[in-house]
Amino acid sequence: MGPINEQSLPEDLKKSDSAAFEQLFRLYYQALCVFASRVLQNDDEAEELVQGFFVKFWEKRAQFHIETSLKSYLFRSVKNLCLNKIKHEKIKTQHANLVISEAEEYEYRDNFMEPGLQKDIEKSIAELPEKRQEIFRLSREEGLKYREIADRLNISVKTVEVQMGLAIKTLREKLKKYNFFLFFLLTFRKNID
Helix, strand or coil: CCCCCCCCHHHHHHCCCHHHHHHHHHHHHHHHHHHHHHHHCCHHHHHHHHHHHHHHHHHCCCCCCCCCCHHHHHHHHHHHHHHHHHHHHHHHHHHHHHHHHHHHHHHHHHHHCCCCHHHHHHHHHHCCCHHHHHHHHHHHCCCCCHHHHHHHHCCCHHHHHHHHHHHHHHHHHHCCCCCHHHHHHHHCCCCCC
8 A cells, every 4th residue: 555645535536436445434534533532531432433433434535525624524523423413312311300200100100009099089189169179279289489479460479378388288188188298299399488
């Protein structure tokens, strides 16, 4: 194999010159792996990404249009692949956390809720006076703070506090046959400040 002529590499690659591709690979593979590893913070993922890039590069060699230097093109391409991978992993992690969170909530309800508790909670809430029920649902189901409820319903924060206190007292009395700890977890999930 003769000396590497970087200027002619892009044209040689477009002509499907496998020797030119081998030269390109030998010249940049290690440096691209180190670069990708710094971005991804994972040597194995970096190597896999760079290998995938070279495979795709060879498969689509005729379509590549390189306006800058070949070296700049290679590093920019690998950088973009790394950033896409990070973004994709972030989305996957967010989705996984959401699924886990939902599964834990269902698992909690299915495995730890005393039989009939959810139905009785809903029935007891529905029996509250209309305004008290609305305030309670805004707090517990929509997660609004007392100030937000007061603003939405055009009432004072003190009225919200009093109505919530009465709602909780009523529910506690109606649901006293259940394990109070479970009732406490279900009714006091949201912030009340």
